[in-house]
């Protein structure tokens with residue numbers, strides 16, 4: 001969507017605003033886009049901590065990383081590689097169901113968090129132990145902590161044996177087995193190093209703020225003259241179900257998981273009023289009411305049709321008109337893989353997306 005009109009609208013409106021808020025920042029792609037392309041201060045938030053880490057990888061700095069910090073990150077990876085050599089377990093790597101089950105059996109008795117929770121499912125035992133080694137020596141202080149976690153999130157996303165997100169791992173049958181082996185061949189250390197090399201040169205133009213927070217609470221900081229970018233949930237399934245592996249990495253503490261998706265218990269995952277059919281409309285109304293009461297502007301992007309959380313493009317427009325002047329009303333098309341399809345493969349579905357520019361009445 002950033003290359004399809006939304007980015008242009010944001011770049012046009014951001015310089016006319018004091019700060020830009022992104023209270024549903026997710027992958028932080030909009031945060032990074034605005035942080036690097038405008039001089040505005042960016043205030044990002046999301047219920048999921050991993051999203052805050054991604055945002056902070058750029059928002060905490062307004063200059064490239066110093067040599068001392070770069071050395072610290074390089075030492076971190078070297079230490080983890082050495083440690084991995086001492087804890088690694090030699091398992092035969094074969095394109096067979098037996099190999100997958102042997103990975104699962106071995107992982108079950110591991111005392112390392114990620115290996116115990118996801119080894120043999122989303123990652124091979126060897127990949128999981130590499131990620132655990134990196135987590136074991138994770139830098140404690142910013143600005144390098146969030147860069148290190150961002151490297152790990154990138155590595156996990158590239159290596160994970162699941163379709164597009166982590167709602168369910170591939171199962172070792174037919175094409176699923178081929179997909180597992182393709183994913184398990186990838187080396188997490190390679191992706192971590194590649195991401196760090198990219199990030200150390202990059203930075204925000206102005207230091208920003210990222211918080212793990214409910215959107216409505218983040219907007220307590222909002223003031224007249226600010227712009228809010230809104231990309232709220234459109235799914236009736238909590239996002240924490242799709243991204244629990246990334247959240248486990250970011251939180252770096254022990255999780256007990258169960259079921260085919262290897263989820264932590266629902267009580268341990270962030271839940272959102274926006275993803276519940278009974279509360280989503282009120283949550284959205286409260287959000288727009290708050291933004292309008294602060295006399296701030298907003299840009300909303302939302303699927304134009306009916307969504308599984310009971311919100312719809314029409315409803316988003318109706319609530320927007322209640323509180324704001326709708327200055328721009330665009331429809332753009334894009335591809336989405338969110339949710340997959342029934343065969344557990346990523347479904348790249350073309351969908352129409354509503355983009356609204358809202359100004360105070």
Ligand SMILES: C[S@@+](CC[C@H](N)C(=O)[O-])C[C@H]1O[C@@H](n2cnc3c(N)ncnc32)[C@H](O)[C@@H]1O
Pocket residue numbers: 023024025026027028029030045046047048051213214215216231232233234239240271272273274275
């Ligand atoms: C549609 S996604 C946003 C995607 C994002 N713009 C990107 O580029 O990746 C919605 C996000 O809202 C977050 N979320 C859901 N409910 C929330 C709430 N009440 N407050 C803050 N964030 C929430 C989810 O964790 C998810 O990351």
